[in-house]
Amino acid sequence: MKIIAFFITFCAFALSSFGQYNHVNNLEWEHWYVMPNNYFELSWSPPLPSQDTLIGYNIYRETELYIFQTGETLFHTEYGSNCPEDFVVYNNGSFWIHVTAVYNSTQAESDYVDSAYCYGFAIGLNNIETRKINIFPNPTKGKTKIDENNIKIVLITNQSGEIILESKSNIIDLSDKPKGVYFIKIVTDNNAFVDKIIVE
Secondary structure: OHHHHHHHHHHHHHHHHHOOOOOOEEEEEEEEEEOOEEEEEEEEEOOOOOOOOEEEEEEEEOOEEEEEEOOOEEEEEOOEEOOOHHHHOEOOEOEEEEEEEEEOHHHOEOOOOOOEEEOOOOOOOOEEOOOOOOEEOOOEOOEEEEOOOOEEEEEEEOOOOOEEEEEOOOEEEOOOOOOEEEEEEEEEOOEEEEEEEEEO
16 A cells, blocks of 8 residues: 555655646747838746746747747847847748747747737728727627628637637627637738637
């Protein structure tokens, strides 16, 4: 009995010591266009303390690793840059950005629980905004309404970046989808918006 109890205790210790790779928090993306330049800033908060040593972050465009870095900001602005402007050019279109924490032991990575959406190279739209738009109710049991005029297209994607709904209506029905967090992109005549929808 003592041997079994010791084995269970050792396994629990090993899992808590070596299996915990905490993810980054508060991923934020801003993207704006000032002719002729694309400017952007990607930022996040470091993960909660872990049993392993954090050594930096991997930044992905979709599933492709873009860069490893140690700081919590990737930016190209009027006031300075640690990243070239062409970060926003990927497969000639829009894409999801993911950031994972990288740890010292065999350079293991955390999962990502949040994603940012980039529209690609910003030109042709008068304005691209990341402000909160009025979507209600949100959280929702399934049906929700977008309080925006002149909607050209609405895209809903899951956290893997897969498009699960495409519509031109301001009424969205996700009642047949699993509970969780989804991303909504709304393009109007002059603007583009991105936000999250929580299905309870």
